[in-house]
């Protein structure tokens with residue numbers, strides 16, 4: 001669906017040169033859901049705007065839905081839906097009129113756009129709102145209307161630029177349910193931008209991490225977490241058998257291949273405890289083995305916890321900065 005090579009966009013403002021996107025290669029297969037993840041100003045929207053033919057690349061090439069974005073922008077636009085960051089509907093218009101107008105812009109016949117609008121109103125839970133002015137809709141309803149507008153032409157490829165930013169958690173979950181259902185119905189390919197880590201983690205099949213205009217990683221979220229971050233097991237133990245359990249021996253009783261082991265005397269609860277941390281891959285599988293090894297060495301386990309690697313850890317390890325903190 002998408003094949004971009006060396007995509008670059010440089011803006012010139014007064015005496016300033018802004019390298020918004022530098023040399024991005026990206027491929028998206030038919031039916032995939034890919035998230036572009038990165039902090040504010042990373043270049044996500046600029047990339048999407050080049051892929052949707054709204055911005056001309058400074059250099060590089062992109063084929064989208066089979067057509068070159070520079071040579072054949074009209075054919076690209078006929079095959080995509082694009083939902084930008086702002087709400088697309090005109091505020092003084094009514095929901096149904098906006099949908100019908102969108103259908104007209106795409107050259108659908110009157111019966112076609114009426115049928116399509118009715119279907120989308122139903123599947124995006126906008127039933128009963130057709131005659132409502134757009135300004136009176138809630139944030140979640142407005143965003144669902146945006147998606148309906150982007151889908152009027154039945155595009156095989158949908159671009160969503162921060163679809164859930166500004167929505168409360170309930171509306172975000174609800175929007176995702178709708179996107180998931182539409183995807184199931186139509187097998188649509190989706191490319192979205194987000195800085196919500198959980199969203200990229202749970203919804204996307206592949207995450208393209210973008211920082212300072214460059215792709216710094218591109219893989220399924222689980223693979224990124226395996227390759228660029230560790231799970232951390234924390235065990236708090238106390239000696240069950242004082243004769244064999246020594247603080248200095250605690251690391252030795254764990255198999256060395258389990259991961260990077262740290263040992264500290266004491267815990268929040270008691271100075272007689274020992275706190276063991278293990279940075280490792282596949283933490284969930286290794287946790288029981290670590291507990292068993294400690295038990296066999298004469299420790300009794302007071303508590304065990306597992307912090308699984310997240311996309312924020314991935315971002316931190318790749319860039320030295322926390323995406324979560326930057327977003328906050």
Ligand SMILES: Nc1ncnc2c1ncn2[C@@H]1O[C@H](COP(=O)(O)OP(=O)(O)OP(=O)(O)O)[C@@H](O)[C@H]1O
Pocket residue numbers: 011012013018019020038039040041042043044045046047195
């Ligand atoms: N039209 C423009 N003129 C000048 N600079 C621009 C223009 N559009 C974007 N930029 C700059 O390019 C860089 C990338 O911006 P872009 O909007 O692509 O980032 P983003 O990752 O989408 O950020 P956000 O998450 O905040 O939307 C930023 O430094 C931005 O200020």
